[in-house]
Amino acid sequence: MSTPAHAPFSTCDFCDVHKNDQSGDFRVLPPVFKDFGGLKSFMGPVYTVQCFEDNTFVKQAVDSQGWIDTPTGRVAQVLVVDGGASLRRALLGGNLAAAAARNGWAGVLIDGCVRDLAELEQQQVGIRALAPMPLPTEKRQQGLVQLPVRIQGVWVRPGEWLYADCDGVVVSSKPLM
Numbered sequence: 001m002s003t004p005a006h007a008p009f010s011t012c013d014f015c016d017v018h019k020n021d022q023s024g025d026f027r028v029l030p031p032v033f034k035d036f037g038g039l040k041s042f043m044g045p046v047y048t049v050q051c052f053e054d055n056t057f058v059k060q061a062v063d064s065q066g067w068i069d070t071p072t073g074r075v076a077q078v079l080v081v082d083g084g085a086s087l088r089r090a091l092l093g094g095n096l097a098a099a100a101a102r103n104g105w106a107g108v109l110i111d112g113c114v115r116d117l118a119e120l121e122q123q124q125v126g127i128r129a130l131a132p133m134p135l136p137t138e139k140r141q142q143g144l145v146q147l148p149v150r151i152q153g154v155w156v157r158p159g160e161w162l163y164a165d166c167d168g169v170v171v172s173s174k175p176l177m
């Protein structure tokens with residue numbers, strides 16, 4: 001396993017600290033996401049795509065620069081894709097995963113499916129999704145970017161911070177470290 005490009009963190013430790021948070025700033029995603037990427041833990045500010053069985057805007061995102069410059073330095077973003085939890089088409093495969101790694105994305109979390117599993121695990125990027133599905137999408141140019149999305153019933157907003165490790169995935173409106 002390769003070294004992640006971030007300081008070590010633990011989603012369990014975050015939950016110990018924030019488990020009584022009533023503000024809604026701290027959220028835990030349901031444990032339905034499987035790990036398909038070469039990076040087992042990843043974190044970063046969120047960029048969102050909403051689409052349904054059409055990965056036009058997923059491709060556009062991973063083909064673009066994945067990192068942003070902030071006052072405290074350069075940070076790699078996490079692409080969060082609200083794919084409507086469709087199990088009928090794959091929103092990301094080997095080519096798009098390679099583009100995400102090449103363009104500096106920290107990770108991709110998809111409420112939907114992925115394909116080309118043998119290629120995904122070779123890429124130095126985090127990838128979480130519901131399941132493998134060999135069927136690709138049609139690219140119909142339909143989708144939305146950078147809007148609040150609901151992932152498995154949990155709101156995730158552009159610019160919020162997502163942390164994923166072997167125990168799970170948490171989202172926070174403020175950085176946790």
Ligand SMILES: O=C([O-])CC(=O)C(=O)O
Nearest residue numbers: 092093094095096136137
């Ligand atoms: O292009 C697609 O629709 C997904 C795919 O197979 C890839 O990323 O290699």
